[in-house]
Amino acid sequence: MTNEAIIQLKDIDVTFHNKGQTVTAVKNVSLTVERGDIYGVVGYSGAGKSTLVRVINRLQRPTAGTVEVNGQDILGLKPKELRVARTKIGMIFQHFNLMASRTIADNVGYPLKGGDLSHEERQEKVAHLLDLVGLTEKAADYPAQLSGGQKQRVAIARALANDPEILISDEATSALDPKTTSSILELLKRLNRELGLTVVLITHEMEAVKEICNKVAVMDAGEIIERGDLVTIFSRPEKPLTQDFINTATQVDQAREKIFKQARTLGLDDHHRLVQLQYVGASTDAPLITELYKRYGVVSNILYGNVEILQDTPLGNLIVVMTGEPDKLSAAWQYCQDAGISVTQLQPTDPEVA
Amino acid sequence: MTNEAIIQLKDIDVTFHNKGQTVTAVKNVSLTVERGDIYGVVGYSGAGKSTLVRVINRLQRPTAGTVEVNGQDILGLKPKELRVARTKIGMIFQHFNLMASRTIADNVGYPLKGGDLSHEERQEKVAHLLDLVGLTEKAADYPAQLSGGQKQRVAIARALANDPEILISDEATSALDPKTTSSILELLKRLNRELGLTVVLITHEMEAVKEICNKVAVMDAGEIIERGDLVTIFSRPEKPLTQDFINTATQVDQAREKIFKQARTLGLDDHHRLVQLQYVGASTDAPLITELYKRYGVVSNILYGNVEILQDTPLGNLIVVMTGEPDKLSAAWQYCQDAGISVTQLQPTDPEVA
Amino acid sequence: GKSSSSKTVKVGIMGSDEKIWKPIQKRLKKQGVNIKLVTFTDYNQPNAALTNHEVDINSFQHTYFMQQWNKAHKTNIVSIGKTMRAPLRLYSKKVKSVADIKKGDQITIPNDSTNEGRALHLLQSAGLIKINNKLALPTPKNITQNKLNLKITPVDAAQTPRSLSDAAGAVINNEFAAEAKLPNSETIYKEKLNKASIPYINIIATNKADKNNKTYKKIVKAYQSEQTKKLIKKYYNGLSVPAW
Amino acid sequence: MNFIAKYFPNAVTMKDEFVQATGETLYMTFITAVVAGIIGMAIGVGLIVTQPGGILENRVVYNILDKIVNLCRSIPFVILLAVIAPLTRLIVGTAIGTTAAIVPLVIGSAPFYARQIQNALSEVDRGVIEAAESVGSGPIAIIFRVYLREGLPDIIRSSVLTLISLIDLTAMAGAIGGGGLGNLAINVGYSRFENDVTIAAMLIILVLVFAIQLIGDLWARKVDHTA
């Protein structure tokens, strides 16, 4: 991975005017994507993600700002130059945008039309792409005969047909089942690794982000409110929105709520504490729970746990009830903190009925 | 929750004929949904989920089989009766199917047209629905001006406008960010609880299933291959496909793979064992890891963990390295098994390069 | 044409005259003159075609129309022979005589300009209206006196016989009256065969330069024959009469 | 004024005729548009809903409508004028005059409009129809609240096309004494070699055509919310 910027958006504004109303979909956004990045873009529905990425290949002219892709000033390109530039930027649309009049194979082969490939080479390539997305059987069908997820896979195959250097993927796996999603993400990761494909990945599936992105930007109301490398964002989210997303994705919020509802049955008192433990990286190597018992006789019961490995870095998130003598509990607490683990005592208030 | 069947599909076949080709999208499916159920339907892209649910309100006439909804033989209904029956079945379409010519408010209010409500009542109801899905600001906009997720929320609001008894939701949250998804699921759960709304929920987001479904059916190639209540399906999936979905969703597969890659660094030998522990329900209440140390001096380090609460039942899935004397390890193993925990020893083969 | 010695002569006619011209064509062929009949439906076309030498002679108009045409288009089209005299008639299915025409009745007239003017003149001479006589091609707007307050409606010439069921009277061109096989009993007024009607004698016309063309004269002669007389009698049943 | 007198020597003397002809054209066009509009719309919608796969699929009705439309469209207008004279008489009491012209104009343009409507509505998204069906909308509701509403931009564009063709067609109304600008241009201007009258009449027609097109375009753009 070199550190060369392949996409550089600077101070982008996009404003829509519709019959008197103006909507500013993107506000003063700057974003640098480096070659080889798999850059995740997440955010609320309507945050401006789709609008932002459409600026990259000038499907959407920004109201203000500059766009540099592959060293070219995209906004200044002549139509012909723009067309050439676009062939290197694959795009998967949120609404698929398949051609109803063409078969699946023809849809996938569309970008290759007018290119240098012979008819046979084209067919071969299309067959290969269809195979990659698991639609070989549907080659001769038309989009109207496909299921939602199948359409989406056609769109993915089409976006890859031109062997783009950059792939802009707008919710490319949102209609896919977990297994198919996983195989598509695998594919993108492989293309990224083997061919250096740069990917801008809009998604709302935090699992997808965790699985393949190395960087993440979080958008809210047209602005990027937080950005950084994957592990940092997931381990130390700063903005409440980011935290919300991560928590909702890992379901820690829901778990906490459920635990609170049962709080009475847990019999919390001086000898029991309900705590949330969060840690990143090496700290997990130490067998924490055993250690707490060994050292302080504190017994930890995991009520909720999520320990995962992001970009080779383990990330832990546990809700446990610690049981022990009050002073030992405090010592254990201290031990955790010293080990770089963030400890939060949870105070179940009366469970609110949501 | 009564045990009255509200939807009963029996031996449903759906075959499409397109220019010589025939595709059997649904094969011999029987499904009973009881009043008050939130029935999840999951399966590969193209498995026949959308086609199946379209049979419920006869948008798709099955090639064979019977459909009973609310005690009525749907296939035998006269057009007028069918229309009345349909007003009680809300449907959220995978492709939204919004009317481009109507504002958001008018789209949501569409089902109320020609009903008994006065103009004011209708407006009020629409305003309330828009508020529920967080689109009050967009009331006067047209679908073309909305983002993907916003469109989807309009479709959700529209499906609820008629106060249906049954809601068929085809990937209703697939374009939504985690936070919005969560709030929509909350909403459905509340309607279910408070008004007894029955929901058939097609989704590929296993989190959504976990969060609100009480039953799940898994479809593959047109057939339902497994079904049952949520906890059973998630704790003891029988079919490989179901296991796959669950594992992919909890990312246990990915975690295992990553751990295997680092296996060498774990220094596994007689004194270390890499095991996967899976348990359901009460077993989690016992502080397992502490217990293993207390009893056998076995230290467990959690490399990956997922402990969650489904329908008030905790479900655990841990990958740990257990460290201790070989005989103690075996004893610990036995202890786990006696406690009803499924233990699997993981044998990291040379990590395959995926 | 087939003949190499003489070129084919193109004759512009109205479609309804084909039955008169077909036998002539046949006879001429025996004499070594090839003619090609070009049929029109619009009075404006045959003269334009003549000037542009797309036809060599035409036979559809009366002298009056030719004069008007020459004036308007600054052309030199001349007559090389008379064909028929086709007096206009006022028909009615509703009344027996002109005197029976009541106040406010409707009368239809052909809407092509020359027949329209001619029909108005006819109505004037029948004493129904008065028109501004100075105008070459009067229209109902030029009626100066209309005591009966008649509604005069120009319609397509082919419509005039058909309008008899609606209007009190209709001024109908001969050819259409003949085609519609209107009984003589329905004629309530007829154009007088006097000096005033002379301009309405139909002619065969050509460009002035070809005035003396031998072949064309042969064609005129072939027209002005006994056989044609018989045909005119047969087809027009005395409504139109040979004018040579 | 001098300019007009110079280039339109005959036309200036015919102010009344022009006013009347314009009135006749507007009258014929308007009434025909309303009547043929309703009939054509009804038939077009009928074709759409009864066609194979339509919401009221009905092979028999579809075939009858389809054949009637084709039949009417096969008859040259001039002949239509004559053929339906008895019908015209039945409806308006006479077969000649401006009002009488409306009957053949309606029969001449309604089938054309029906096809236009059929084409326009066949573009309405099947999914949206299904969405309406799924909330219990009946055929009437689907026709009025979905087809005619979703298809509106295209219906407007097709209506503009039909309306302009209709103005063209009114020129033929002269055959049965219908008058109008087309008749003025042809039977007064053109037949009498008064080119200025022809041109003046055509200019007025032109203004009508441009106005209709402009209003139609603006309206279609206003109701088109697809982009």
Next chain:
Amino acid sequence: MNFIAKYFPNAVTMKDEFVQATGETLYMTFITAVVAGIIGMAIGVGLIVTQPGGILENRVVYNILDKIVNLCRSIPFVILLAVIAPLTRLIVGTAIGTTAAIVPLVIGSAPFYARQIQNALSEVDRGVIEAAESVGSGPIAIIFRVYLREGLPDIIRSSVLTLISLIDLTAMAGAIGGGGLGNLAINVGYSRFENDVTIAAMLIILVLVFAIQLIGDLWARKVDHTA
């Protein structure tokens, strides 16, 4: 045969005329369809791509095309015949006859077809155009590979409509000696009160109309893959 002789007394004697008129109608219709088809298609596509928001947005070109189309559509056909006679002479050497009729027929129907094409193509999904743009397709590729392809079912339906209108229009070709079935029906049958000739000519036209509609419907259904 007896039946025919009984009900079509005049028509049976005119076999040659019918054969010739049918030939003329087919000839005029076919050639006009090809020429007006190409011109109308070009203008229609031109209108679509240069319209506000089109892929080659160009206010000037759009307005010029738009005005030309409106202008041509404002001229009654009979007058068009006369007005463009010089042009006709330039192109086919003569202003009368069947071939000469083709020039005004083209000018009379091309603008109409252009509007139809414009309407048909304005239904092509903007998103699909964007998808093509995003893979680097230029205007030519988008026109031929997207607009004309995605719009094909509607283009076919519009072409059927135009073609049938064109057959109607050829009836007017009689005015300049163009002949054809319409002319036979009007100037032989109708003008001469030989109703059987009119009916016979109309029956042949009817067969043509039905054939065109049928083929068009089948073809449109074949290329329509939206449902």
